[in-house]
Amino acid sequence: MAEFGVSTPSVGVAGAKPAASTGKALSVVALRKTYGDAVAVDEASMEIAAGEFVTFLGASGSGKTTTLMMIAGFCEPDSGTITVGGRDVTRLAPQKRNLGFVFQQYLLFPHMTVGENVAFPLQLRGVPKEEIRRRVGQTLEMAGLSGFAGRRPRELSGGQQQRVALCRALVYRPPVILMDEPLGALDKKLRDQLQVEIKTIQQELGLTVIYVTHDQEEALVLSDRIAVMRNGRIEQFDTPRELFERPKTAFVADFLGAANFLPGRVEQQSDAHTLVRLDHSGGLLKTRRHDLAAGVAVTVAVQPGRLRVCPPDDGFCTGTVETATYVGSVVRAGVRIDSRDTSRDTSRDTSRDTGRDTGRDTGRDTGRGAPLLRLEVPAGRGPVTGERVGICADPDDVNLFPGEQGR
Amino acid sequence: MIGLRSTLAGRIALTAFATVILLFLALPIVVIVITSFSKSAFASFPPDSFSLGWYQALFADGSKWPGALSLSAVIASLSTVFSLILGVTAATALTRSELPLRSAVYALVLGPLIIPHIVTALGLFLLFEPASMLGSPLAIALGHTVMASPIAVMILIATLRGIDERLEDAAASMGAGRLTIARRITLPLAAPGMVAAAIFSFITSFDDFYVSQFLSSVGTLTLPVQIYNSLMFDIDPSVTAVSALLIAFAILALVLVGLVRWLGSGRQNALLSVETATALGAPGKETP
Amino acid sequence: MAATLAGVPARPRRLLASRRTRIGILYALPAVAYLLALFVYPIFSTLLLSVQDLDGSLTLHWYADALTGVNLSVLFTTLRIAAETALFSLVIGFLLANAISRLRPLPAALAMLIVVVPHFISALVRTYGWIIMLGDKGLVNQLLAGLGVPGAPYQLLYNEIGVVIGTTAMMLPYTVLLLYGVMRGVDRRLLAAAASMGAGRLVIFRRVYLPLVAPGLATAGLLSFILALGYYITPALMGGPNQTMIASLINQQVMKQNQWNGAAAEGVILLLLTFAGLLLVKLVSSLGEAKKRSAS
Numbered sequence: 001m002a003e004f005g006v007s008t009p010s011v012g013v014a015g016a017k018p019a020a021s022t023g024k025a026l027s028v029v030a031l032r033k034t035y036g037d038a039v040a041v042d043e044a045s046m047e048i049a050a051g052e053f054v055t056f057l058g059a060s061g062s063g064k065t066t067t068l069m070m071i072a073g074f075c076e077p078d079s080g081t082i083t084v085g086g087r088d089v090t091r092l093a094p095q096k097r098n099l100g101f102v103f104q105q106y107l108l109f110p111h112m113t114v115g116e117n118v119a120f121p122l123q124l125r126g127v128p129k130e131e132i133r134r135r136v137g138q139t140l141e142m143a144g145l146s147g148f149a150g151r152r153p154r155e156l157s158g159g160q161q162q163r164v165a166l167c168r169a170l171v172y173r174p175p176v177i178l179m180d181e182p183l184g185a186l187d188k189k190l191r192d193q194l195q196v197e198i199k200t201i202q203q204e205l206g207l208t209v210i211y212v213t214h215d216q217e218e219a220l221v222l223s224d225r226i227a228v229m230r231n232g233r234i235e236q237f238d239t240p241r242e243l244f245e246r247p248k249t250a251f252v253a254d255f256l257g258a259a260n261f262l263p264g265r266v267e268q269q270s271d272a273h274t275l276v277r278l279d280h281s282g283g284l285l286k287t288r289r290h291d292l293a294a295g296v297a298v299t300v301a302v303q304p305g306r307l308r309v310c311p312p313d314d315g316f317c318t319g320t321v322e323t324a325t326y327v328g329s330v331v332r333a334g335v336r337i338d339s340r341d342t343s344r345d346t347s348r349d350t351s352r353d354t355g356r357d358t359g360r361d362t363g364r365d366t367g368r369g370a371p372l373l374r375l376e377v378p379a380g381r382g383p384v385t386g387e388r389v390g391i392c393a394d395p396d397d398v399n400l401f402p403g404e405q406g407r
Numbered sequence: 408m409i410g411l412r413s414t415l416a417g418r419i420a421l422t423a424f425a426t427v428i429l430l431f432l433a434l435p436i437v438v439i440v441i442t443s444f445s446k447s448a449f450a451s452f453p454p455d456s457f458s459l460g461w462y463q464a465l466f467a468d469g470s471k472w473p474g475a476l477s478l479s480a481v482i483a484s485l486s487t488v489f490s491l492i493l494g495v496t497a498a499t500a501l502t503r504s505e506l507p508l509r510s511a512v513y514a515l516v517l518g519p520l521i522i523p524h525i526v527t528a529l530g531l532f533l534l535f536e537p538a539s540m541l542g543s544p545l546a547i548a549l550g551h552t553v554m555a556s557p558i559a560v561m562i563l564i565a566t567l568r569g570i571d572e573r574l575e576d577a578a579a580s581m582g583a584g585r586l587t588i589a590r591r592i593t594l595p596l597a598a599p600g601m602v603a604a605a606i607f608s609f610i611t612s613f614d615d616f617y618v619s620q621f622l623s624s625v626g627t628l629t630l631p632v633q634i635y636n637s638l639m640f641d642i643d644p645s646v647t648a649v650s651a652l653l654i655a656f657a658i659l660a661l662v663l664v665g666l667v668r669w670l671g672s673g674r675q676n677a678l679l680s681v682e683t684a685t686a687l688g689a690p691g692k693e694t695p
Numbered sequence: 696m697a698a699t700l701a702g703v704p705a706r707p708r709r710l711l712a713s714r715r716t717r718i719g720i721l722y723a724l725p726a727v728a729y730l731l732a733l734f735v736y737p738i739f740s741t742l743l744l745s746v747q748d749l750d751g752s753l754t755l756h757w758y759a760d761a762l763t764g765v766n767l768s769v770l771f772t773t774l775r776i777a778a779e780t781a782l783f784s785l786v787i788g789f790l791l792a793n794a795i796s797r798l799r800p801l802p803a804a805l806a807m808l809i810v811v812v813p814h815f816i817s818a819l820v821r822t823y824g825w826i827i828m829l830g831d832k833g834l835v836n837q838l839l840a841g842l843g844v845p846g847a848p849y850q851l852l853y854n855e856i857g858v859v860i861g862t863t864a865m866m867l868p869y870t871v872l873l874l875y876g877v878m879r880g881v882d883r884r885l886l887a888a889a890a891s892m893g894a895g896r897l898v899i900f901r902r903v904y905l906p907l908v909a910p911g912l913a914t915a916g917l918l919s920f921i922l923a924l925g926y927y928i929t930p931a932l933m934g935g936p937n938q939t940m941i942a943s944l945i946n947q948q949v950m951k952q953n954q955w956n957g958a959a960a961e962g963v964i965l966l967l968l969t970f971a972g973l974l975l976v977k978l979v980s981s982l983g984e985a986k987k988r989s990a991s
Contacts (some may be wrong), residue, residue: 072580074576074579094579094580095579095581095582095584096582097584099580100581101576101580101581103573103577103578107571107577109574109578109596110596111595111596120578120583120591121582124581124582124583162622169581172581200546229596382655409905414896418797421790421797422794424790424791424794425791425794425795425806427868428791429791429806429899432809432810432864432867433809433813433826434814434824434834435813435821435825435827435828435864436828438824439820439823439824442827454834460858479976484955492725493725493726493729494726496723496724496725497725497726497727498722498724500718500719500720500721500722500723501723501724502721503718503722503966504715504716504718504719505715505719506719506720507716510903511728513722515727515730515734518728518730518734518735521973522734522966523921523966525946526741526860526925526962526965526966527734527946528961529741529949530734530736530738530741530962531737533737533740533741533955533959534736534737534740550733550778551901552761553729553730553734554734556726556729556730557855560726593699599962614817614818614819616819616927616928620946622951634817634819634823635932638823638826639932650819650820650823650824651819652822653816654816654820657812657815657817658812658816660814680804681795681800681803681804681807683766684804684807684810684871685807685811685875685876688915
């Protein structure tokens, strides 16, 4: 189905663009939606390749669902264009877009059996009876629902119902399948299991999927690329690795990895590295080269998992271990940094509240002046409470953002 | 259940009182049914001996009842059709669209339930009399529709609200057009509600007395008007048999509604529950 | 239109919104047109007729007629009987709803059926049943005589007792359903909480339960009052000449005396009384809402 739209390259207004040759499944250009004065989606643009699994990740109100609804056609954008397989669908009704949609609430038709539900989109397309039977059987089998064709949706568990909804959305092989928090109503264990199933099916069939969630872990597990959304804008659209290791904004760094933030000033710039003088400890921290002039105020961001404990003299700062919690494979530690000047520390809280609601579990700095760094170190030789330690980080793992960011 | 324990005496007194009241609510109906099988001409209770005489008299030659019955049935059928058409369109407008003056439309549609029926009937009389349509079954059916359509609208609004609108979105996302969605999704799901709306519209028209009395002529007396005249002016004992038939008819209709609702809800609730009973009494959640 | 002024980007959304609106108007049209023609217009013509003299000139003398002499006493009778009916159906309905709400599910369902089913049986038929029951040789009098109650048989028909009994029975389904709903809405843990603080059952009833159900009680009472005001069948069949109600009067004026204008005036008076009652209902329910909101 990747060749959708190939045969008619002249379809749509955007005839200037070569429609199919790029392998683009979907592109969104400068999409904008307002509700009264509130901007729900602000100039969102992206291109999605065929066979790609893309996730819109963000807190509620970030515009991720509105964007999805505009792609599906349930909500009309104020401006911008949506192109599916080279065809401009921006002003088309949902039923004319030939997309698949999986809803959080399953929305199986209660008066039809499981089989009839899955057959429904095929019937709409005038597929011959015999083939409908075959394809419904095939699809249900793939989802492990072979024996369920004759059942009513309400006789099924939540997980099974969502599998049926999935079958119903992909049985007619739409070029793009949209999923709106499809696992949001399920419990954790089932969610993990279905994530794997969805990913497997997507890869096997080479489906193009746009997935909406507020769960970072889910996004990381599933996606080829993630669009991190905030206040109606796409903060960054990248692979999980890039987002994690090269966040473009402090928000992304905090949202995905719950980064540690420390204020500082660029001390020196070399060809390969940037040196930062930290405000609190006065220590020098080496990072990979960022294009920043010396003297510029910056915010340093490091993921808890990328900090290491080292002998006090080797680290870019020293501190005292305040908490050390054993959580299986790693120990989560909170290290209170030694300050060179305690008097001015009280006003500066390091870890700014960028994503208070993003599910962070380590204790926050409760305003005792010096910042508390959160570490995740291998459980084997974890630090002990009360121990004095140095903190190290690989220059490549340290990200810098100009100014006092992360608010 | 968390609640207050009441004294035994209090409970017994309350239960006894409730039983007596319930008995008195049921008795008039039971009494009619029993009396209708009585042999004697006078409606005394309990009857001395039983017969089917009054039922035979109903359908004897020259009896006015078969005519009244069929007239009422025709009128009720007509106004059921009218009410369903008005009900489906109005309920769709009120639940599935952005309607300007929505609350005004709502108030207008439910108005006939609140305004005293006699006033509505008087108004209809003043409308149809100059048009010399008095006695026309069509006029009576049109009048009954004023009373019956609000009930149909109420039931259908509740029905449509009960159908997740996003099911229709889901169908649209798969490529179903407006008509297909209505035919394949909304209509099957709304069917129990539509049956209920039809039955209640029919009952409303069939039982209506006010409009019928104002709009009927000597040639077109509906069943309730005929019953009223029998009770008021000439004591015709076969009226008990008619009444008993009406009771049977009403109970049958209610059983039907209950059954359809029960089947429609996927047999999730018990067939006989307070919820279903109160739902019968307040079709579409009656809020005055 | 405004859409053209709003600039290009805003237009598509407005079009879509107007599509949904257009559909709404299209679908609302049949019912609205129908009711405007056969419900609103007739009521307005009633209104018009009530202030017109026979020659077409404006007059208020139909209202003067309606509010003097026999007609005035009919109005008072109507108000009195409606009030009596409302009171009885409220008290009985309260006790019945209370009893049902304490029952186990199955008996409660049965009891509710007994309340609800008669509601769908023709009022004429039920009235007839009451006539059979309340006659000199009817079940009630036989029962009373059998129990040796002095003075039996009583005259229970064709007087106010009969009318009030009959009309109350007709109103009971409404009050019971309404009050049952209200009572189910009362959080019984509140009562338990009050008891845990040491409140006696009378105090709990008066200080906690009654205030919680009071708006519902008022609504139920007013509703049955309104319904009884325009009621015709039962009073006409079970009452005597002294129980003529306003609806009977309208009927007589149209059917027997061809007094359309007078009937129209009576109708408008009935309408105004109904609106006054509805206004009170609205007031009571908004007061109840306000109380609920301040409580939460």
